[in-house]
Amino acid sequence: MINMKISKRLKEISNFIDENDKIIDIGCDHALLDIYLKEKYQNISIIASDIHEGALKMARKNLEKHEMEDKIDLRLGDGLTVANPNEYNCIIISGMGYYNIVKILSDQSKLENANKIIIQSNTDVVKLRKYIIKLGYKITREKLVEDNDIIYTIIQFQKGIEKYDYRQIYFGPRLLENKDEIFNDYYYKKLLKYENLLLQLPKSNVISRLHHKRLIKIIKEQVK
Template identity: 35%
Template sequence: MKLTNRLLKIASLVNENKRLADIGTDHGYIPVYLLNEGKINFAILADINKGPLENARSEVKRNKLEDKVDLRLGSGIEVLKKGEVDEVIIAGMGGILIGELLEANKEVAHSVEKLILQPMQAQEELRRYLLNNGYEILNECLEKEDFRLYEIIEARYTGKNTTIDDEINYEVSQKLIENKDELLAEFIDNKIKKYNNIIEKLGDKNSEAVIFKRNLANEKIEKLKNLI
């Protein structure tokens, strides 16, 4: 079984010999891969929908891993109990939804050693939720797949809120800058293009609302340029 670049990067962030939960597991590719590689010995595969969970069950059976997994039907980390797993993957969902899933079972979210989160959108909102609700962002990385850049966040609960000096770092993580991620320049350039597109679409109109949006976009562009 060959994982895509995105899934392979997520799998690489799981620590060895940890009990893993993969939330929204779909076909169960990540935990099956890690079990076959001998990197982990146990995984809980969970999904809110029966179809994907049955796909995961078939993948588990095909790889003869039934004795090393537990498949659970349910919403997010509500299927987990405190102490059952060490690390949790929540990937392929929106950032706001991921925050809601963590909020729905704080006992588990606060007790695990690490959360590996890969939001498909609303990444800024997820960072804001994490840092304002007692989580520490341990690390971040980017992965490219099919011309799209994916943001992957490693976090854990410490109980201490983190203050961000500049709002732009909710959009471009300080960790990516510190790590000098090899995809960072492309990532920032994409964001600059996005804001330039916004300015272009606003045209020459000069209503109060348009002026505000244009000024905000220009301010974001300048801050993004200063990050490079």
């Protein structure tokens, strides 16, 4: 029985983790996800790191509150530089933007043993799918979660090759297989937004108009 409360978004991320994963949580901030995971799986190995001293201070306080000072390995530093590749096989990066995530994953020697990468990006999810697939990963699981009126995409990448068409890259291959209510709602709102934008775009802005028309077309094919 887990007796701590975390946000819906973090809880959904925790569902992507198995007991045997050796985790590094980059940008752990408060470390609430890591504490929750350690409560769920007592034997799980977790390195929780952050680039900001203030964040780690708060993480340390939270660890003390839950009597987990010796159970979660807190490290201060930039991205994957804080650990050796043999210390983890699962990378979690959540609540960051595209450029930061790409920067963290750009040193491929750090991905040697990273069989699983869990990403919840705040921006450019489509570009991230493309980037991480190019690193030699396939998308094995995806989930949309609504938390405080924001819809987040959580993606699990695992080592391997799988070919995707542009629709799968745009919507997510696993999300397309299971279009739930959140999916329809999310893309219906996007559709309205793009239709509105198109109305406002001047006729002279040919490239942008074409881009929006294409997006509207592919979204219309998918939403109910």
